[in-house]
Amino acid sequence: MNHTSSKEAVAILGIGTALPQHSFSQSSVAELITSSLQDKPDLARFARRIFKSCGVETRYTCEPSYLSSKEDCRYIPSGQLSDVPSTQERMNTYKKEAFPLGIQAAAEALSEAGTSLDAITHLITVSCTGQYLPGLDVMLMGHLGLSPRVNRIPLIFQGCAAGLKAIQMARDVVQGMADAQVLIVCVELCTLHFQPVSEREALFAASFFGDGASACVIGPPTADHHDYFNLGYGYSVLIPHSTEDMTWEVGNTGFDLFLSPQIPKLLGTHLESELQSLLNGDPLPELWAIHPGGRGIVDAVQTVMHLSDEQTHYSREILRNVGNLSSVTILFVLKSMLKDQSSHHSDHPSPLTGIAMAFGPGLTAELMRFEYVSSYAAYSAKEQQHVVL
Template sequence: MKQTNGMSDAAILGMGTALPKHSVAQSDIAELIASTLQNRSDLARFARRVFRSCGVETRYTCESNYLDPLEACRYLPSHDESAVPTTEERMDKYKREALPLGLTAAEKALKDADMAPDRITHLITVSCTGQYQPGLDVMLIRHLGLSPRVNRLPLIFQGCAAGLKAIQMARDVVQGAPGSQVLVVCVELCTLHFQPVKEREALFAASFFGDGASSCVIGPPESHHQHYLKLGSGYSVLLPDSTEDMTWEVGNTGFDLFLSPRIPKLLGAHLEEELRVLLEGDKLPELWAIHPGGRGIVDSVQEVMRLSDEQTQYSREILRTAGNLSSVTIMFVLNAMRQDMKAQDQTFTEGVAMAFGPGLTAELMRFNYVKAYSSSVKEQDHVLL
């Protein structure tokens, strides 16, 4: 096992993603919401405009009720709101649907990493859209055949940034405890929390969230590993004057999300300086794994960092085909990027990953795509320190 400054190297050795079986066209969701605003024609027109312009074409949901006739949707009723599901009902649905989706992603990640379940030493589970105990971590251990002595680290209610936070936590575990192999599993069922729309601000959150799961295995790369992502330095930062611009609270009919339209501007104002801190004077990398929290966020990062359309294509494509999957999304982006590097027969490519959540929090991390472990990779490790 190779060491760097006394610490083990850490890399994403395998990844897996999963989506629910129900897909919904963005145009259908727009019409569903517009139908609930029959007495607010101005808001209905605004809803259609927001849904057309947010960069999403398709989303996935664990809730088949969204595929029923418009008048039968309990989550977004056109008339009587007394039948809107309670938080208890939504959590019951989460408990039934989260485990199968998480299992699918985790099994793919273990297979991709060629990792036997009994080698996993730590399990980090991530979700902000549902809670129950014994939780997802316990259920995954039982169904995957992990050791009952696995160190469990649930990361809950942290929002969209939590997927990248979990990857950085796993990196720190591997670097600090030689021999560790960490399984990260993120599951988000965002559509369980759709609410009847009463004001414009609520439309932003309703316009791009979807359901999904992602997973990765993080450990020290060994001689047989190929097409992995070597993890470098990173950190989390709270952006100033932004505490109220993204909130996520438990309500009586699900969780209540507020997203301020100021978020892209806030990121544009502060992100460039934070990336200078992260890169420590090094040149800008080629790969940019941007959490697609919305079209405006990707636009803002692209503009302030002067990126090409090719550099943001991974984030925009995930947003277009699946929407914003909260903490799950960053691994979808990294996995798409990794597969493209493999298809292009790239050998070694530098990158930076970023995700954003309540706080307003920016999670930032450097990484490298590596085709195959070799001494030449070892010589380039300085870019990550």
């Protein structure tokens, strides 16, 4: 088997996204939660303030219970807690609902990339909101008709940063194998883990998470490709003194999430030096794909890196329209960016540089350089062989 040089281009060739059929406004879920806090007026006031200020307007859910009356919502009950769904029940719902979303996103990514099924050599599936075996990877392979010899890599329980981690893993795979093409499928059903609210910390998680799926195909670009992202150098780093600031643990009634309000401050303190290390003396890029883990996180990155509102627009748009979809979200941001760039930079002779970043428990930051390419044909053969980001 031939191996490619590390200088040969590796790109995101196609991106697909999918959302559940049920949507709810931020105001309606805020009302649902505050109605469950009638005996805790201080907490209810805090909830109204958090839900109004977090930058979300609409979210999607696989669970129609959130669209019911406050008396009928079992996930955030206003009365007795005895009927709150168990973790087992939530996992049964995950197994039923995750698969069709993953299929929809994967089919769109494959179509956008123009990639045949027999060209896929690796399948990376990503999720931190549900687990079962045989897993989503096996089900996707059977339904899509992938070869049974495809190398399956389930990336589970790593939080919001895992989508970008999967992209970087796929880049490394393609750089090491001349004929490799990787399909990534991320599915997160975050709303299955909403809990009855008893303390302020629980409100942060309830205020901006939603459900969805995303997928992409990663491989070497060819003359047929246009409007794609070349993938450059990147790495994962642990933010010091932050182990307890984001946790995700299995509980009896779903998974229990804790998000410290100190997370934006921690990122603001440590990100600049890491990003300068990533850039290695190069100027700041034009494009910024920031995982919208919350309004405060986008604010922190914008402030510390002196970004314009236009540069953070993609992240804020996704947060506003669908919320934080955990590992799924970074591909939503990149797809929105790609659509916008393709409409403004058709046949642009030079690439536009960018940085993608996502954050998860650890506290982990995934950082990666990339560039937008309007057309493979816009480059000379020499340039195509010397993509070094």
